[in-house]
Amino acid sequence: QVQLVESGGGLVKPGGSLRLSCAASGFTFNDFYMSWIRQAPGKGLEWVSYISSSTNTIYYADSVEGRFTISRDNARNSVYLQMTSLRAEDTALYYCAARYNWHVVYWGHGTLVTVSS
């Protein structure tokens, strides 16, 4: 049974940092690009970042470039998102997602990040 379980969300002040984690199971982790996708309250889905299985390909949305860092540990079947200099507009439900070619095959349930003073 495929599972993607996110953790690490919470309430943080503007300018603060958070590290999201995602533990994967039930599929061959190394076969997939791993991604983070977010959904702000009342809004649609937005790509945040993805990382290739070998970690040599990494992309970020313009809105988070320079502030967020994605990484993965294939031995632990896990992917991470280090978020710094957080802003109110980063408030969202963050989904971990396993991407194959140009579509997402598996999704987590999301972890909520709230940036507020």
Added chain:
Amino acid sequence: QSALTQPASMSGSPGQSITISCTGTSSDIGNFNFVSWYQHHPGKAPKLVIYDVSNRPSGISNRFSGSKSGNAASLTISGLQAEDEADYYCNSYTKSSTLGVFGGGTKLTVL
């Protein structure tokens, strides 16, 4: 990168067919066959229902079908059922961003 354009809401009665549109440009849908569709029941994980324009993943009902014409893609749900009530998002490869681009989402109500 501008989002793909979807109708904000649609509705249909049980048993009917409904088609959700997703309009892009020649930089995305118009020149690439990498359109995918996701069903999202709030509070649950989104689910892939169509990939590469018209392919159904294993386990997805054949009531779901996808197509493309010009710069627009479509998701058709036939024989609407109560459990089809959800938000639907399209996504496409785009030359403008290596990440891809989502549509704004369509809230489908089954009357």
